[in-house]
Amino acid sequence: MAAKLLGFLDRDAIVTELNASTKEEAIRELVKVTVARGFVDAKHEDDLARGCLEREKKGTTGLGDGIAVPHVKESPHVKALCGAFGRSKQGVPFDAIDGKKVHLVFLILGAKGTAADHIAILKKLAGLRQNEHFLRFLKEAKDKDAIA
């Protein structure tokens, strides 16, 4: 059962307004959240941000419709599959496939042995991207309380 598929995105994993104005800043800002939550040691913060950026070079995770899902799979530096979600009102340039800026960023960091769950989450997000209610809800929710 895909129980709590996106359950890792709890209150502490939400950044209601990203400071970032570039793809790299957005990724770094969200990786920092996973460090603060104890899923990643601070000494690996930079490695993981670089890992996400390397992955972006192979093909953008800007899926279109303002959503991006930067990620690193099966990392030995991640203690458990985790993630963070950030919003940007102004939008972040992300080389998205539709050329639009990204307003909703879901960072996913996978630990060793979590590839299947990781892929299930990516699939789920790709599906939700087409759900108008879901997108509008995330964009319009006022604060953490309205999301989490």
Add this chain to the structure above:
Amino acid sequence: MTNGERSVTGDANGVETVSRDVQLINKYGLHARPATLIAQSAKTFKSEVVLIKGDEKVDAKSIFNLMTLAAEKGAKLTIRATGIDAKAAVDKIAALVEARFNEDD
């Protein structure tokens, strides 16, 4: 299980698990407002409350989690609560669903 049927299991400490199947009958399904109402209601109970749709199970106290179900009109959901006030929690949320979340249309 047919619509509205309820199953209950319990232990000696008053902790029980109560499940009930419901169908979304409001016009737009589980969009932001209904999800918010469910989460607010679920949070008033001590029990753990989950909503199940197919093979997905989410925390009913999290609006975000509820939204990820992307449940539309006609969707069949199971409300399941475990705790000392499980029955009350399930009844309350089932009542919200059955009242179409008090939407006008």
